[in-house]
Amino acid sequence: xxxxxxxxxxxxxxxxxxxTKVILIDAxxxxxxxxxxxxxxxxxxxxxADVLLGVRHAIGQIEKATGxxxxxxxxxxxxxxxxxxxGVDAFVxxxxxxxxxxxxxxxxxxxxxxxxxxxxxxxxxxLVEDTISLDDGxxxxxxxxxxxxxxxxxxxxxxxxxxGGTDGGATAPVADIAEAVALACSTMDGATRPQxxxxxxxxxxxxxxxxLGSKAELHIVHNVRPAxxxxxxxxxxxxxxxxYQERKMARIPGFGGLSAWSPVPVLPTARAFGYLIRYLARxxxxxxxxxxxxxxxxAVAGVVDGHFTSVSRSDLGPxxxxxxxxxxxxxxxxxxxxPFDMEVTEARDIIANKQLRPATVPxxxxxxxxxxxxxxxxxxLTLAKVQQRWLGRPSAPYPGLSPFLDLIVGGxxxxxxxxHYGQAALxxxxxxxxxxxxNLALDVTSMSVPLGVTATIQPLAAAQVMERDxxxxxxxxxxxxxxxxxGEIALQLGITYDDGRSLEVEVPYGSLEVLPLSTGHKATxxxxxxxxxxxxxxxxxxxxxxxxxxxxVGVIIDxxxxxxxxxxxxxxxxxxxxxxxxxxxx
Amino acid sequence: MYYPSVTQATPLTVIKRERLLPVRGEVLxxxxxxxxxxxxxxxxxxxxxxxxxxxxxxxxxxxxDLDKYLLKAVGDTVKEGExxxxxGGGLIPLRRVCRSPVAGRIVAMGSGRVVLESRAETxxxxxxFKGTVxxxxxxxxxxxxxxxxxxxxxxxxxxxAQGVLKMLAEDPKEKLATEAxxxxxxxxxxxxxxxxxxxxxxxxxxxxxxxxxxxxxxAELRERAPDFPCPVIVTExxxxxxxxxxxxxxxxxNAGREASISGMTRLRWGAVxxxxxxxxxxxxxxxxxxxxxxxxxxxxxxxxxxQPHLGSVGQVVSLPFQPRTVDSGARLLGAEVELEGKGRVxxxxxxxxxxx
Numbered sequence: 038x039x040x041x042x043x044x045x046x047x048x049x050x051x052x053x054x055x056x057t058k059v060i061l062i063d064a065x066x067x068x069x070x071x072x073x074x075x076x077x078x079x080x081x082x083x084x085x086a087d088v089l090l091g092v093r094h095a096i097g098q099i100e101k102a103t104g105x106x107x108x109x110x111x112x113x114x115x116x117x118x119x120x121x122x123x124g125v126d127a128f129v130x131x132x133x134x135x136x137x138x139x140x141x142x143x144x145x146x147x148x149x150x151x152x153x154x155x156x157x158x159x160x161x162x163x164l165v166e167d168t169i170s171l172d173d174g175x176x177x178x179x180x181x182x183x184x185x186x187x188x189x190x191x192x193x194x195x196x197x198x199x200x201g202g203t204d205g206g207a208t209a210p211v212a213d214i215a216e217a218v219a220l221a222c223s224t225m226d227g228a229t230r231p232q233x234x235x236x237x238x239x240x241x242x243x244x245x246x247x248x249l250g251s252k253a254e255l256h257i258v259h260n261v262r263p264a265x266x267x268x269x270x271x272x273x274x275x276x277x278x279x280x281y282q283e284r285k286m287a288r289i290p291g292f293g294g295l296s297a298w299s300p301v302p303v304l305p306t307a308r309a310f311g312y313l314i315r316y317l318a319r320x321x322x323x324x325x326x327x328x329x330x331x332x333x334x335x336a337v338a339g340v341v342d343g344h345f346t347s348v349s350r351s352d353l354g355p356x357x358x359x360x361x362x363x364x365x366x367x368x369x370x371x372x373x374x375x376p377f378d379m380e381v382t383e384a385r386d387i388i389a390n391k392q393l394r395p396a397t398v399p400x401x402x403x404x405x406x407x408x409x410x411x412x413x414x415x416x417x418l419t420l421a422k423v424q425q426r427w428l429g430r431p432s433a434p435y436p437g438l439s440p441f442l443d444l445i446v447g448g449x450x451x452x453x454x455x456x457h458y459g460q461a462a463l464x465x466x467x468x469x470x471x472x473x474x475x476n477l478a479l480d481v482t483s484m485s486v487p488l489g490v491t492a493t494i495q496p497l498a499a500a501q502v503m504e505r506d507x508x509x510x511x512x513x514x515x516x517x518x519x520x521x522x523x524g525e526i527a528l529q530l531g532i533t534y535d536d537g538r539s540l541e542v543e544v545p546y547g548s549l550e551v552l553p554l555s556t557g558h559k560a561t562x563x564x565x566x567x568x569x570x571x572x573x574x575x576x577x578x579x580x581x582x583x584x585x586x587x588x589x590v591g592v593i594i595d596x597x598x599x600x601x602x603x604x605x606x607x608x609x610x611x612x613x614x615x616x617x618x619x620x621x622x623x
Numbered sequence: 624m625y626y627p628s629v630t631q632a633t634p635l636t637v638i639k640r641e642r643l644l645p646v647r648g649e650v651l652x653x654x655x656x657x658x659x660x661x662x663x664x665x666x667x668x669x670x671x672x673x674x675x676x677x678x679x680x681x682x683x684x685x686x687x688d689l690d691k692y693l694l695k696a697v698g699d700t701v702k703e704g705e706x707x708x709x710x711g712g713g714l715i716p717l718r719r720v721c722r723s724p725v726a727g728r729i730v731a732m733g734s735g736r737v738v739l740e741s742r743a744e745t746x747x748x749x750x751x752f753k754g755t756v757x758x759x760x761x762x763x764x765x766x767x768x769x770x771x772x773x774x775x776x777x778x779x780x781x782x783x784a785q786g787v788l789k790m791l792a793e794d795p796k797e798k799l800a801t802e803a804x805x806x807x808x809x810x811x812x813x814x815x816x817x818x819x820x821x822x823x824x825x826x827x828x829x830x831x832x833x834x835x836x837x838x839x840x841x842a843e844l845r846e847r848a849p850d851f852p853c854p855v856i857v858t859e860x861x862x863x864x865x866x867x868x869x870x871x872x873x874x875x876x877n878a879g880r881e882a883s884i885s886g887m888t889r890l891r892w893g894a895v896x897x898x899x900x901x902x903x904x905x906x907x908x909x910x911x912x913x914x915x916x917x918x919x920x921x922x923x924x925x926x927x928x929x930q931p932h933l934g935s936v937g938q939v940v941s942l943p944f945q946p947r948t949v950d951s952g953a954r955l956l957g958a959e960v961e962l963e964g965k966g967r968v969x970x971x972x973x974x975x976x977x978x979x
Contacts, residue, residue: 223732385843401930
């Protein structure tokens with residue numbers, strides 16, 4: 038038995054804002070395998086208001102499916118696993134159901150460290166409510182002293198995140214900010230007083246401690262911008278993550294009970310998701326991007342050329358935060374993804390009703406495609422934050438376009454529950470717009486997050502389950518980069534199947550086509566781009582031959598162009614979107 | 624086993640509500656006190672706006688030296704224009720004085736600045752509904768209990784109000800007609816059917832109605848929620864949606880009775896739903912214990928919470944073991960429900976809730 042910790046069976050739970058999912062992993066013939074999954078409504082809100090209830094409901098489904106008793110009569114976890122097979126050896130959990138940290142960002146106007154701070158914040162569940170910055174000029178400063186205090190009083194943030202200055206630079210501006218924050222803190226009582234995280238000029242630390250130390254709880258971490266050309270976000274990210282766990286996750290109703298079941302700390306969902314993406318990249322030496330479209334949060338985690346980046350948008354989940362997606366993306370941008378007309382009134386009503394009842398599912402094709410359109414825009418907005426960080430990497434030779442990715446993993450309700458796998462693939466392609474040759478995978482059983490947290494207690498279990506029972510392969514996408522007139526040939530290809538059959542195809546620019554190659558089958562693909570197109574080999578017109586494994590959708594040739602563009606006329610837009618849907622078999 | 628969400632639409636139940644001050648204050652009633660909706664049960668003062676007086680600059684002194692020129696301390700009250708710090712006078716010919724920009728209280732000092740809070744306002748917490756005080760939380764508020772009917776909405780706006788329930792629709796499918804809102808509606812809580820529009824809201828304002836309860840409302844009107852003249856409660860959702868029959872009939876059976884409505888809605892993180900409370904204490908009826916909140920079972924009364932059957936009420940007749948394909952193409956687990964006027968329909972679990 039490949040197990041040195043005495044842990045053979047594990048329940049791993051992910052408690053989301055909308056749904057709670059639990060998976061059961063067990064050692065079968067000396068190998069860890071996925072056994073069963075349960076899913077229930079999350080029970081964070083009144084009248085139930087106990088996160089553990091939803092976990093018990095989901096575990097109840099696993100009990101029913103497996104016949105294995107996991108909870109005792111009091112609803113407590115049976116642990117360790119009993120001789121009769123009941124119970125489990127360990128329980129681990131993640132959650133994204135807590136309120137995000139509410140931050141006020143304080144820094145110097147126009148300082149690059151403000152942007153670095155925003156990037157540090159974006160990796161955790163946090164919302165920047167407002168920014169306090171120092172203006173120049175005595176008059177402006179005096180006026181803004183009042184407004185700065187009012188900003189803090191109005192928002193009553195959890196954290197004031199102060200940045201500013203490079204290490205060794207002037208300390209006076211940072212001291213000014215600290216004084217403004219200290220004065221604001223003096224007006225607040227203990228219950229509403231924010232904690233302060235200082236991640237600015239290290240020379241200013243003693244001064245900041247002197248000014249703020251007696252006014253609020255102060256956390257000093259490495260400068261996010263120690264030099265103009267150096268960014269160091271790790272310490273600030275870890276501090277914010279820690280504060281999120283301590284100040285937010287711990288306040289989820291019933292969190293104490295959940296926590297007591299687990300021998301390791303309950304993790305934020307996005308962090309566990311990040312662990313898994315990093316594992317995949319490291320284990321197989323790949324450029325990997327994972328997207329998780331949750332009910333309240335959209336997370337993107339990626340490793341490109343060995344560099345890990347992650348962004349969570351706690352305000353853009355297409356269920357709870359659907360209205361925000363609509364406001365930030367613009368309703369027109371949502372409607373452009375539909376192959377039919379929809380009045381603005383109808384769209385607004387659907388959006389409002391989804392926000393009121395986020396756990397509901399679309400029953401008609403019309404509402405389904407509308408929800409998928411919202412998910413595209415939520416993902417697009419989230420991705421925009423990550424894409425900036427890929428600029429200049431060797432695998433991202435085309436500014437403004439995706440880097441070359443070996444693997445794209447999609448997860449979250451809207452993707453995992455898409456009625457046709459082609460729809461899930463199309464959402465990923467429409468937003469990520471990969472270039473070159475990439476594999477597409479779907480986390481159809483929502484295992485990525487539970488496996489990410491499982492890795493903290495039994496890495497082998499996570500690795501073996503991932504290997505054998507992990508993602509569903511959707512297939513391979515080939516997306517040539519280049520431009521031509523609509524209909525001109527962008528790519529010629531030959532595919533030879535494992536039964537000897539072969540096919541020659543000419544792919545016109547602007548088209549989206551799928552070649553059949555089902556799961557369990559292999560093929561050899563010979564790609565011959567025309568002289569104006571690159572298939573990810575770094576040179577236009579350069580071809581290649583590659584071995585492929587099949588997937589639920591097949592081999593997708595996406596020659597629609599990068600970046601993707603829409604016809605100007607609405608009717609043409611709708612016809613084009615319909616063609617794309619037909620193209621992927623939906 | 625599926626554990627759906629729950630909406631209360633109960634003809635007779637025990638209703639307990641915490642009535643809490645926004646900040647600490649004084650509770651004015653004791654345990655066992657019988658209260659009417661307009662009774663003030665607790666009171667506090669809410670802080671005013673903050674203002675900053677840049678005393679260091681006015682006096683032309685370093686912030687560290689300001690202390691010796693201060694005439695007031697943190698906690699002191701001041702009048703508008705009253706001196707809070709001064710330098711000079713006597714042998715120094717140029718006297719510099721920093722005066723308070725507002726009447727209020729000094730709440731903080733530092734960095735050469737004085738922070739003042741303009742005069743506070745008194746906040747009075749009303750009982751909101753007729754009942755008995757069953758718990759007192761000193762400085763915080765009270766718990767009031769009553770026996771009566773309770774209906775939860777899905778969205779609301781406009782605070783709290785009390786009035787007599789008045790039906791303005793014969794059928795849950797009827798829109799709340801503007802022309803039906805006349806002088807006879809003054810002081811009433813109006814119950815409509817499937818939709819309230821902007822025109823009807825304006826007429827309601829003119830007729831000084833106390834509240835509106837309706838099945839649906841155009842989503843675009845939500846943005847105008849802060850301008851609503853009175854609490855508005857939507858029971859089903861946005862758009863034109865007939866009010867669930869269970870709710871419509873319950874309200875109709877209580878027409879003419881005093882009701883208390885609250886439009887307050889918070890969707891997440893301590894969710895609060897809008898509600899209508901109709902106290903029925905002393906009418907001799909005994910509430911049955913609440914059983915809602917368990918797993919979905921055959922025989923349960925449910926409401927559909929998503930189109931195409933949004934707002935329809937029915938009874939679960941079977942819980943198929945296998946998922947079924949719905950119009951979207953998705954294969955989903957769900958229940959067969961005998962919907963009123965629509966027959967037996969398969970509804971995914973996620974689109975059902977218990978009602979009762």
